[in-house]
Amino acid sequence: MFNKKGADSNTYNVDNIEFIKKASHKVGELIEKEYLRQKNNVELIASENYCSEAVLAACGSCLSWKYAEGYPYVRTSGNTGRYYGGTEFVDLLEEYACDKWREVFKTDYHVNVQPHSGSQANFSGYKALLNPGDTILSLTLDNGGHLTHGSSVNFSGKLYDMHFYDVDDRGFIDMEDVRNKAHDIKPKLIMTGASAYSRIIDFEAFAEIANEVGAYFMVDMAHIAGLVAAGEHPSPFGLADIITTTTHKTLRGPRGGLIFSKPEFAKKVDSAVFPYAQGGPLEHVIAGKAVCAEEACSDDYKKYIHQVVVNCKAFADEFLKLGYKIVTGGTDNHLFMLDLSEFNFSGKDLQEKLDENGITLNKNCIPCDKKSPKETSGVRIGTAPMTTRGYVEEDFREVARRIDSIIKAMK
Numbered sequence: 001m002f003n004k005k006g007a008d009s010n011t012y013n014v015d016n017i018e019f020i021k022k023a024s025h026k027v028g029e030l031i032e033k034e035y036l037r038q039k040n041n042v043e044l045i046a047s048e049n050y051c052s053e054a055v056l057a058a059c060g061s062c063l064s065w066k067y068a069e070g071y072p073y074v075r076t077s078g079n080t081g082r083y084y085g086g087t088e089f090v091d092l093l094e095e096y097a098c099d100k101w102r103e104v105f106k107t108d109y110h111v112n113v114q115p116h117s118g119s120q121a122n123f124s125g126y127k128a129l130l131n132p133g134d135t136i137l138s139l140t141l142d143n144g145g146h147l148t149h150g151s152s153v154n155f156s157g158k159l160y161d162m163h164f165y166d167v168d169d170r171g172f173i174d175m176e177d178v179r180n181k182a183h184d185i186k187p188k189l190i191m192t193g194a195s196a197y198s199r200i201i202d203f204e205a206f207a208e209i210a211n212e213v214g215a216y217f218m219v220d221m222a223h224i225a226g227l228v229a230a231g232e233h234p235s236p237f238g239l240a241d242i243i244t245t246t247t248h249k250t251l252r253g254p255r256g257g258l259i260f261s262k263p264e265f266a267k268k269v270d271s272a273v274f275p276y277a278q279g280g281p282l283e284h285v286i287a288g289k290a291v292c293a294e295e296a297c298s299d300d301y302k303k304y305i306h307q308v309v310v311n312c313k314a315f316a317d318e319f320l321k322l323g324y325k326i327v328t329g330g331t332d333n334h335l336f337m338l339d340l341s342e343f344n345f346s347g348k349d350l351q352e353k354l355d356e357n358g359i360t361l362n363k364n365c366i367p368c369d370k371k372s373p374k375e376t377s378g379v380r381i382g383t384a385p386m387t388t389r390g391y392v393e394e395d396f397r398e399v400a401r402r403i404d405s406i407i408k409a410m411k
């Protein structure tokens with residue numbers, strides 16, 4: 001890994017790249033270029049992070065060679081539920097990963113560690129509770145939701161009858177609107193969670209509303225899972241029927257997904273992952289997820305997440321001091337949305353200009369955006385990756401001032 005100034009702390013990745021170059025010069029060269037881009041740039045993409053080299057090594061291990069369709073659960077069923085021989089070690093590994101993830105979130109929920117991604121976790125989560133055509137009440141993409149929360153171009157918008165709750169004038173989730181629409185529509189499932197929402201989500205209020213109308217309650221905590229694990233965001237455990245997450249954002253693990261469920265939905269969740277949505281599990285990634293879970297149980301990780309949140313507040317505060325508008329006026333978590341609607345350039349223009357200046361972030365729609373998702377009137381800014389590299393408040397304040405001077409030169 002490299003530190004905040006891009007200096008290597010050891011040479012693990014570099015050695016690996018030389019090894020790959022011997023097999024394919026082209027691939028090795030492109031990985032090297034990407035490695036240098038990541039090392040030299042200021043990474044502000046809110047959904048990214050740098051996992052540890054132990055996680056990377058587990059993902060690059062011999063487990064990549066193993067087929068293990070099915071589930072282990074040796075302890076609970078007494079038998080391996082796999083469709084292949086030679087699974088005695090991956091069985092133990094997968095059960096260990098499940099135990100560790102329950103420890104991270106201090107829960108007795110069932111956990112399935114096999115989803116290849118967050119989208120697949122959501123696909124299987126819906127499948128476990130719903131039939132095609134059933135009604136879901138959710139948050140739209142431009143208000144901060146994810147594609148899998150009902151976008152018309154995604155399976156969710158095509159398979160289910162989607163309805164959406166709104167954010168209020170300031171950009172906060174409007175709980176009155178959630179309640180009114182839930183009573184009107186009587187959805188089979190209420191979904192919450194977001195990709196671009198900077199405030200605490202009131203899981204208790206959502207659960208109460210779901211209860212009032214007899215709906216299932218599902219939470220996609222992909223972005224904030226690290227904050228939930230570290231106690232920096234209220235937990236949905238004990239409230240939601242199904243909870244999904246990715247492992248590669250604030251959790252700082254390998255690219256992948258997890259599904260947690262109340263025990264009564266365990267069988268439905270498992271069969272919605274395998275054999276419904278997926279074939280063989282990626283045991284090498286499950287090993288990476290297990291290492292990540294151990295790291296997430298540590299005090300160092302809790303300190304890291306606290307710093308992510310403190311950094312984010314300082315970063316947003318500096319933009320406010322410089323006269324910028326931020327959706328909801330601030331942040332409670334690891335990200336915030338800069339509102340560029342009063343400027344004569346788009347989120348896309350700013351993203352490209354910052355790319356030229358070694359700062360990486362992404363364009364993002366803001367509530368009631370008049371521009372298309374390809375242009376946008378906002379950018380999303382996150383502090384998780386650079387906090388991993390050692391940034392503290394003053395570093396982020398300095399980046400805000402750099403971005404401000406780049407914007408001033410654009411006008």
Ligand code: PLP
Nearest residue numbers: 047117118119146194195222246
């Ligand atoms: N859910 C949320 C809230 C997300 O922000 C994302 C990705 O950014 C996903 C699900 C999907 O994750 P993946 O890209 O692993 O499919």
